Amino acid sequence: MKNENIIELKDVCRYYRLGNTEIKALCDVNLEIKRGDFIAIVGPSGSGKSTMMNLVGALDLSSKGDIFLDGQNIEHLPESELAQIRGKKIGFVFQTFNLIPTLNAVENIALPMIFHGVGKEERMERAEEILKEVSLTHRRNHFPKELSGGERQRVAIGRALANDPEVILADEPTGNLDTKTGLEIMKIFVNLNKKGKTIILVTHNLNLIKYVQKVLKISDGKIIEQKKVKQHKIK
Amino acid sequence: MKDHFLLAFSNLKRRGLRSWLTMIGIFIGIAAVVGLISLGQGLQGAINKQFEQLGKDKIIIQSKTMGPPGTATGKLILTTKDLNAIESVRGVERVVGILMKSSVIEFKDETKINFIIGINPKDAQIFSEMQDYKVIKGRDLRDGDGFKAVVGYNNLIDEKIWKRGVGIGSTITVGNVEFKIVGILGKTGDPYNDAAIYIPKDTLRNILNTQDEEDEIVVKTQEGFNPNDVAKSIERKLRQERDEKEGQETFTVQTSEQLLNSFTNIFNIVQGVLVGIAAISLLVGGIGIMNTMYTSVLERTKEIGTMKAVGAKNSDILQIFLFESGLLGLVGGIIGIGLGIGLGKGVQYIATIALGTNLLQASITLPLIFGALTFSFFIGTLSGILPAMQAAKLRPADALRYE
Ligand SMILES: Nc1ncnc2c1ncn2[C@@H]1O[C@H](COP(=O)(O)OP(=O)(O)OP(=O)(O)O)[C@@H](O)[C@H]1O
Ligand SMILES: [Mg+2]
Numbered sequence: 148m149k150n151e152n153i154i155e156l157k158d159v160c161r162y163y164r165l166g167n168t169e170i171k172a173l174c175d176v177n178l179e180i181k182r183g184d185f186i187a188i189v190g191p192s193g194s195g196k197s198t199m200m201n202l203v204g205a206l207d208l209s210s211k212g213d214i215f216l217d218g219q220n221i222e223h224l225p226e227s228e229l230a231q232i233r234g235k236k237i238g239f240v241f242q243t244f245n246l247i248p249t250l251n252a253v254e255n256i257a258l259p260m261i262f263h264g265v266g267k268e269e270r271m272e273r274a275e276e277i278l279k280e281v282s283l284t285h286r287r288n289h290f291p292k293e294l295s296g297g298e299r300q301r302v303a304i305g306r307a308l309a310n311d312p313e314v315i316l317a318d319e320p321t322g323n324l325d326t327k328t329g330l331e332i333m334k335i336f337v338n339l340n341k342k343g344k345t346i347i348l349v350t351h352n353l354n355l356i357k358y359v360q361k362v363l364k365i366s367d368g369k370i371i372e373q374k375k376v377k378q379h380k381i382k
Numbered sequence: 383m384k385d386h387f388l389l390a391f392s393n394l395k396r397r398g399l400r401s402w403l404t405m406i407g408i409f410i411g412i413a414a415v416v417g418l419i420s421l422g423q424g425l426q427g428a429i430n431k432q433f434e435q436l437g438k439d440k441i442i443i444q445s446k447t448m449g450p451p452g453t454a455t456g457k458l459i460l461t462t463k464d465l466n467a468i469e470s471v472r473g474v475e476r477v478v479g480i481l482m483k484s485s486v487i488e489f490k491d492e493t494k495i496n497f498i499i500g501i502n503p504k505d506a507q508i509f510s511e512m513q514d515y516k517v518i519k520g521r522d523l524r525d526g527d528g529f530k531a532v533v534g535y536n537n538l539i540d541e542k543i544w545k546r547g548v549g550i551g552s553t554i555t556v557g558n559v560e561f562k563i564v565g566i567l568g569k570t571g572d573p574y575n576d577a578a579i580y581i582p583k584d585t586l587r588n589i590l591n592t593q594d595e596e597d598e599i600v601v602k603t604q605e606g607f608n609p610n611d612v613a614k615s616i617e618r619k620l621r622q623e624r625d626e627k628e629g630q631e632t633f634t635v636q637t638s639e640q641l642l643n644s645f646t647n648i649f650n651i652v653q654g655v656l657v658g659i660a661a662i663s664l665l666v667g668g669i670g671i672m673n674t675m676y677t678s679v680l681e682r683t684k685e686i687g688t689m690k691a692v693g694a695k696n697s698d699i700l701q702i703f704l705f706e707s708g709l710l711g712l713v714g715g716i717i718g719i720g721l722g723i724g725l726g727k728g729v730q731y732i733a734t735i736a737l738g739t740n741l742l743q744a745s746i747t748l749p750l751i752f753g754a755l756t757f758s759f760f761i762g763t764l765s766g767i768l769p770a771m772q773a774a775k776l777r778p779a780d781a782l783r784y785e
Contacts, residue, residue, distance in 0.1 A: 201778075204691070206690070206691055206778040206779040206782065207777070207779035226695070226696055227695050227696070230690065230695040230696070231693065233690065233691055233692065233778075234692060234694075235693065239691045239692065241782070245685075245691075245782075247688070247689075248685075249392040249393055249396055250389075250392060259692040259693050261386075262689070262692065262694045262695065262698055307692075309692070
């Protein structure tokens, strides 16, 4: 039986040591995220949003507490299994796109499948499909530096979809884009959510939170508010 | 595996001039190794061929001198008396004494210094058995020839030794004595042989005013006798004859096999030293690769974080970076091999033009090329181990934060 909660955080803390001082970036966070949720995380700079995303995405380990992904505690796994989880269960989208400059659009999209051991033929077939999904077929052989910001982010979203993960984590995906392009990207996320993906989005842009289902406010490493919002359609 | 290789390969393309410059050591090292080995193989081949010609059954006796043959003086020289003594040793089939001198030679109004070799006309046969001594024009020396000469091939060719080459019937002058050329020898490739002038030994003795000097004595072993045993007997006999103590001989007795071995030994030592020097260059090149790999791990920290975020395991990152440094080494190797072939051929060219020898032939074989390629890939990979390990163990969250 599948757990209703795709993500669960229990008393999670993340401390950073800087010399003799300890920074409590995240403190006693408890959180449950259901399958198919579309959540926006907001909060001032330095409040711990990225820290939390990194923990949920198995890019970082907590100092205390447990994190369950699809019912599995990911805080005590060896690095190789964490890598598998990152590749298979999670798709990351970054503010700075983080495309590999030596690979073209379709190769960037196919990259996670290489690490997941997908054969070349299947990989390319799937990458072409995704390329169509993010409407970039005409940019197939372009390298990142030949693409606009919005196109790069679409490639990055395509890459996040490569292994068909259940969860997409996007840390300020529209931060480097203008309003119009940001809205286009947001539309893609809304559509993906409709197809069943669980999406967690960090954003500073309060205009975008009306398109999600739930808003999570973080301040000083703590969740201070969690509320459902009325989801608007993007025109 | 293959995909990791391709990923690594795509990284090579973005490398700037700087990272190739740090690999100069690899270029030079591989070039030196390839050049040296190709020349070494060629030289070894040529020497082997010469010894093959000499035959296993020959024993060569020379006086112990540092200079070239013919410069021994006083008691050091070998004499006809020695020759006769050797003739009586068991297992000796034939003994040939040769006289070698460098002398002023005139042809028309030109003057050159060259080797004059005095042989007994009746020994010409055994001589041709031992080395590339083959008359291709005219005839060989024969008994009764007083002032006749057989000359090396290069004498025949215009602009080689003489402005206009000699021919059958030409007259050359050796130390004021005129000789008529009756035969011309085939090309051997050895510039000394090809320039040499062969005249009857007795005539040469008269010119030199010596009675019984021999510069080199060559023995042909009887069939059924071991040349090494015969050489030992000759040594014993000569010690007795010349009244010398063991270990203090003024002469050497070497079978052709021993001669080859001592050649090969010297040759290997020289080659070893040179390759050792090349190895230092390779070490420097390896450190250069390590350096550029560390730099690229730093430069690409965020990329490494990204790859880990999309599912790359530590071993994936390790492989990609190892392949990349291996490929760097390989590219260095390819360039180095190119340079090395150029070097070998260049030396061969210079040797042929300037020294007139075709003994130094660059022998570029497939095993040499594949060996050098494998080796350079290996050096590259080896140099990449530490940087690749550093890249592999980066923590994804930290790597992604890196600016
Ligand atoms: N690797 C680290 N070492 C030390 N301190 C860190 C590290 N990563 C984060 N921090 C600190 O933890 C706190 C939370 O950082 P985090 O990046 O999660 O903030 P954020 O909410 O994402 O901010 P922003 O909106 O600016 O991206 C900050 O005070 C930051 O300085
Ligand atoms: Mg952040």
